[in-house]
Amino acid sequence: MAVDIALLHAVVAVAKAGGFREAARMTGSNPSRLSDAVRRAEEQLGVRLFNRTTRTVALTEAGRALMSRLLPAMNEVDAALDALNTFRDTPGGTLRLNVPVSAARIVLPAIVPGFLQRYPDIQLEVVAESNVQDVFRDSCDAGVRYDDHLEQDMVALPIGPRTQRFALAAAPAYLAQFGTLQHPRDLMQHRCLYGRYATGVVAEWEFTRGEETVRLQPKGPLICSIGAAMDLTVQAAIAGSGVVYLFEDWLKPALDSGSLQPILPEWWQSFTGLWLYYNDRRLIPAPLQAFLDYVRELNAA
Template identity: 50%
Template sequence: MRDQRDLRYFIAAARHGGFRGAARATSTSASSISEAVIRLEERLGVRLFNRTTRSVALTQAGETLLARLVPALEEVDAALEATSALGKGPRGLLRLNVPGAVTRTILPPILERFLAAHPDITLELIANDGFVDVLASGADAGIRYEEALSQDMIAVPIGPRSQRFAAAAAPNYLERRGHPRHPHDLLSHDCIRTRFPGGALGIWEFEKAGGVVKIDPPARMTVSTQAVDMAISATVAGLGILMTFDGWLEPLLEDGRLLPVLEDWWPTFSGPFLYYPGRRHMPPPLRAFVDFVKAEQADERAEGRSRSQGIGPL
């Protein structure tokens, strides 16, 4: 047990920039952290940290040990949690890193059903529109749209398998400026754009009869992906044309506050995916969530087959 404690103290010192930071993070003393590292160094016969009066930094040997040690201890923790959960329902904290887009309509009903089914699981949701390293962010799993995943990641469909982008504008804007007839007409219109955390503006893509047109229209107003509500309000106020998820605009299109623009060009795309590390032992809350999502997807596929065959409820 002392060997494992020394290893965890070493990880804490590496993550928190030295012995004092590790001591604060682990609620122990800096001398205990230092003694643990010295024991490890003596046992391994290599120096793990370069120490000066001002700083503590990993050596190459320390970096090698840290890279191998962190996933190994995570496997140990997951195995212990899974074993302790035998005979009782899963419990603990589930951390998800998700884009803001799924927090509006897709994720809330899924999480409500999941948490109702698992009363001993608590949830921490981090909204982040960038593509992040799940483990480095401290999350157990992430949700993204068709991202290129590293080889040790597993992707599971979550939510609708097909979505659509819609373009719309207020009636008074279209009365003043006219209705675009082709995506290229947008180059002479005021458009309301969204910007990703990395600084890139989202390119507007349209499709029709197998053809795709990509447009980088002028922006009368630009908002971050976390401020889409402001973009929608500005569109209703007549400031320009907006392109976003059709589900977000549907109520406004139905009551006439917005009118569709280039509706026959609206593109469809694949729905989001839940992705997580392909570890042998998953924390029980994550395992419960993955199983729940897979079961819901299976139920939806079965319902879809029944509808296509004309089979109704008995």
């Protein structure tokens, strides 16, 4: 039975993504093209591989049987093609990284441009999200996480500054109107601009000075989804709407310009920086190996 290999790649993409729209996003294709490829694969195979409704796309029993044998074979094909990189002057291919929005915002900008300049044949795709997910969920090769989000059986490589801090700040006009703070508990009388995780949990504000730690549930006029939307809290703070507590490096431009004024810096909490982690039990693709080597070089500088 002859089946076009390109059609099988489409089937695998849809099976991994659980739908045509998500598969199109992951592969850079479009849903209608993938749907047509799956239909033609089913015609060539003579069996239905997916049950489709207006809301869901799920593998049939035949589809699950095919995937159980096809996925390992496709992975071997990808590994064989990637091995050709060793014969190239510079590695090529795609590298997918799963990172927190904060990493994309304040750490990767100091790394990515130089990496892309050194390896022009590598296409880097960064999946930035506020929710910590399995790094391999979107077929990513590696992930960037903080200590408490490192997964088991992973190799961790330091990436970016080894210490970060949260910074509390407000606009000078806000502080002139509502007064300065003498202690973090004073925040309960102030207008806080804060974030909420996709789970619905509101992120606590935690402060530390010496042996004393204070944890607060912020209240105020603006709540944003934790991630890129936190830029809105920064702009609202600059406009005088309230107090913001966010990564110091995220607020640094506004602090340096005076648009925001630091509050209680002796209470700002420090924490360990980010880690690049990957599974060394898998064959390391050449683009990932190049990125690992580049980060190690920066760490040694």
